[in-house]
Amino acid sequence: MKPNTILHPELAKQLALCGHTDIILVTDAGFPIPRDAVRIDLGYYDGKADVLDILRMLRKEIFVEEVGFAPEVKTHHPELYRKVQNIFTASGALFRGITHEQLVEEIAPRVKVVIRSGSLNAWANFALTASTDPFAWFTEEDITVLPAYIERRNRILNGEVPEL
Template identity: 30%
Template sequence: MKKHGVLNPALSARLARLGHLDTVVVADCGLPVPSEIPVVDLALVFGVPRFTEALDAVLGELVVERAWIAEEAVGQAPQEWVAQRIDEVHTISHDELKQRIASAAFVLRTGETTSYANVVLQCGVPF
């Protein structure tokens, strides 16, 4: 058994496959995901797990060089949640964010119900 880090086997496997410039989306429970994009669904009930819990778990495993949130999140809690954790955060329209999902390696679905609690993370390298 692992001593620390992500215990969910589906999430752990997906994270291990990521490389430089790959993107992954941490999403609220309502974000539409194209059927061809893999989803690791952690949602148990509304609010569980929270976006920040899932984001913290992912950030504990990955090097992230930049991120994108929806312009609609500016001034809202999701902007603060992401900005507190990631140095380079860009804003794009919510529609553009949804379009970027089509090129993501996978989507991590949380139980979050806060509007616009979605972030696209671009992987960096630790060297």
């Protein structure tokens, strides 16, 4: 066994296959996963594995430039919203409101992988847009750094708390 790494072989494989702009959908236990989706089912009991545990793990394993979720989370489930903010503080990720209908009808059919949790939290469905390390690209002195990379670098360096 490798220490401090993902033990689930299919999860490790699917994350390794992700590239910039691929979407990883982390869902609650009841999300309607498309039949043809690559599905990693981590839910094994009520609340286990919890969606927040999965998001924390993913935050350590991949770069995320955007976290999309239902805007109701902010007003209807403020504790979940604060916890997700804490997870993605200083990650450089932006928050984007996506309705549940959009997650089901538009996002889910085109994601790279769906990770289903055992969470029974209301509105606990998150579309993570994979990114690259903003400090590893555009490092040569004679190259122009793209504005999006400058902005992400600044959000990370300033410990910015993402807001919906």
